[in-house]
Structures are given as C-alpha cells and as structure tokens.
C-alpha cells in the first residue's frame with residue numbers, strides 16, 4: 001500500500017497521458033501499467049473539448065485519480081492561473097506544478113516554482129512540484145509546505161534514466177517522511193527499478209511507455225520493474241564496496257566445518 005496525499009493506492013507507478021499513438025493504445029497501456037494515478041495537461045487536454053470526450057472515456061476516471069499538471073507554463077503567474085482552472089475543470093485540489101525555466105532542457109525554473117508553490121499552497125492546493133534534485137530548492141519547497149517532492153531523474157523526454165542517483169539518495173536520507181517521486185527522464189524499466197531501489201516512493205513517467213515500440217507491453221514491464229525495485233528496497237540492499245569480497249570465503253572447507 002502506498003499513501004499519496006492522504007489517499008491510499010496499490011500502485012507506485014504514476015503515468016502520463018500524452019504522446020500515445022492512439023487513445024485505444026493509451027487506454028490499454030494505462031490498464032497494463034496498473035497505475036491508479038494519471039497526469040493530464042490542462043493546456044493540452046481540456047475536459048470536454050477537442051478530442052476531450054473520447055479522451056476522458058478512454059481514461060476510465062472511475063478507477064483512476066487524475067493529477068492535472070501545468071505543463072507548458074513558463075512563469076509562476078501562468079502556472080497559478082492554469083492550476084486554478086484545473087481545479088475547476090477536474091474537481092481536484094491536486095496539481096503537478098511545472099514551471100519551465102529552460103526550453104532546451106525543460107529544466108524547471110526554481111524561483112518561479114517556489115513562488116507558485118507558495119501561492120497555491122496558500123489557496124489550499126496539494127502541490128506536487130516537478131523540481132530538480134537541488135537540495136536548497138527542495139528544502140525551500142518543503143519549508144513552504146509541500147509534502148511531496150518530484151525531482152527529475154533526467155530531462156523530460158530524454159530517456160536517460162537516473163542521472164542523479166547520489167542526490168536522490170541524499171534527498172531520501174534527509175527527508176525520510178516526505179513523499180519522493182522521480183518525475184521525468186526515465187527511459188527503461190531498469191531506470192524505474194533503480195529509482196525504487198534508492199528508496200523513492202514512486203515513479204512518474206510518460207515518454208518511455210507512450211513512445212515504446214509496444215506501449216502496452218512496455219507498460220506491463222514498468223509495472224513489474226516498479227514492484228521489483230520496491231521489494232528490493234524493502235528487503236534491504238547489501239552494502240556496496242569497490243573492493244572484492246569472496247562470496248565463498250573458505251574454499252575447500254566443507255560448509256558444516258565453517
């Protein structure tokens with residue numbers, strides 16, 4: 001069981017709803033992933049508009065929690081207005097807060113993010129901030145009242161995986177009680193397993209499933225990887241060392257004499 005913003009879920013995999021080759025593939029991939037939380041961009045997918053009705057039917061909202069996001073926003077003001085509209089349209093106070101600061105890396109703007117987070121927390125939102133792994137920024141976001149951190153593993157859509165394992169581990173060590181979700185940059189199931197082995201509570205990804213050769217099969221692979229990574233973390237990974245240590249220390253001695 002996994003507690004997220006005072007709600008209980010079984011799956012630790014959160015999935016995006018963009019870039020799928022078709023709505024049918026999106027629906028089947030989301031089902032195969034086992035996810036219970038799907039993030040939706042207000043700016044790309046307004047409820048009831050354009051392909052909206054078919055989109056919402058495909059999403060199966062009875063089973064899924066919708067996490068609206070402010071993808072595409074480049075300032076605190078823009079993100080705040082987008083979040084307010086999302087609250088009206090989707091009837092949820094959850095918001096995945098994205099304020100992009102650099103267009104080539106899609107790196108979040110830490111200053112705009114913090115400003116928007118403060119304002120939205122004051123307005124009663126549950127803020128899921130898409131951030132870098134910068135310790136000072138994360139500390140400020142928590143100080144502002146965030147209870148969830150969503151640091152990237154690598155730039156959005158890059159598929160590079162966990163480029164910052166030491167810093168994610170440090171965030172986990174410093175803040176054992178906050179909800180830590182790796183958001184962005186995951187390219188392969190092994191990357192998701194790695195994030196979970198580091199002690200992250202969950203993983204959010206989109207491109208690696210939507211842009212896979214077979215998104216439905218890939219979604220199922222990610223489901224298994226997240227579960228395996230979590231089980232590995234809970235089992236307690238062995239300490240690592242640069243020095244070899246024989247796995248059979250006393251070769252030649254029968255084990256009952258060891």
Ligand SMILES: CC(=O)[C@@H](O)[C@H](O)COP(=O)(O)O
Nearest residue numbers: 016156157184185205206207
């Ligand atoms: C869908 C969404 O919210 C993305 O902005 C998110 O950050 C996932 O990134 P990837 O596409 O790299 O998985």
